[in-house]
Amino acid sequence: MSKDTVIARNPEKGTRDDLTDLLREGAKRLIAEAVDAELSATLAQFAGYKG
Numbered sequence: 001m002s003k004d005t006v007i008a009r010n011p012e013k014g015t016r017d018d019l020t021d022l023l024r025e026g027a028k029r030l031i032a033e034a035v036d037a038e039l040s041a042t043l044a045q046f047a048g049y050k051g
Helices: 018-045
Strands: none
Touching: none
């Protein structure tokens, strides 16, 4: 019979490493740039609109 040891992790603490942080920050920047570009394109469509 084997004895297994289960170690509980606290998901709120998580594990942090530099690569994950770098990827997360890069993803946030790309999303922000995409949202900005989409908003600019949408506003440009209505630039001459007078309601």
